[in-house]
Amino acid sequence: MARLISGQELAELAPCEPGYVNRLVELGILGAKGGRHAASDVHVVRLMLAFEEAGIALEDVARGVAAGELSFPLGLFLPEPEPAATTYAELASSAGRSPELVRRLASELGLPPPADDRVRPAVPRCQARGHGPAGRRADEDVDEMSPCMSDLAPSLVAS
Numbered sequence: 001m002a003r004l005i006s007g008q009e010l011a012e013l014a015p016c017e018p019g020y021v022n023r024l025v026e027l028g029i030l031g032a033k034g035g036r037h038a039a040s041d042v043h044v045v046r047l048m049l050a051f052e053e054a055g056i057a058l059e060d061v062a063r064g065v066a067a068g069e070l071s072f073p074l075g076l077f078l079p080e081p082e083p084a085a086t087t088y089a090e091l092a093s094s095a096g097r098s099p100e101l102v103r104r105l106a107s108e109l110g111l112p113p114p115a116d117d118r119v120r121p122a123v124p125r126c127q128a129r130g131h132g133p134a135g136r137r138a139d140e141d142v143d144e145m146s147p148c149m150s151d152l153a154p155s156l157v158a159s
Helices: 007-013 018-026 041-053 058-066 088-097 099-109 123-126 139-156
Strands: 005-008 036-038
Touching: 005 007, 007 018, 007 041, 007 099, 041 058, 088 099
Parallel strands: none
Antiparallel strands: 005 036
């Protein structure tokens, strides 16, 4: 059985504003059971944030959902979400790099920039495994990050 959380908790996990979660419910993209959401709905919220960042209107997505042409059963194959506790500034500091570099790398992976600067849990895990900016010569050495990209992308999608 899916763990149910409040709209506020869902917004904190995404991260986004609680009003964004409410908007997704109003559009019919997210369902709510007694005002509660499946924790796995965080994946749908993150996907909708990425859609908007890419210029896809939520109203268009909502029309597809209402017509039965689109569905997002991401909770069937993605793990339970983890809260994001580390910020880009903290991660960069621990790696001895600039926060701008770390943010740029996340952006190059196609992740929408979070409003509160929190990093998804997979990013520090990737760095802890020896990938990422730690130990690199300079911020310009972003090309050296490419071996991590194939490792990191599935982790980020799952987080």
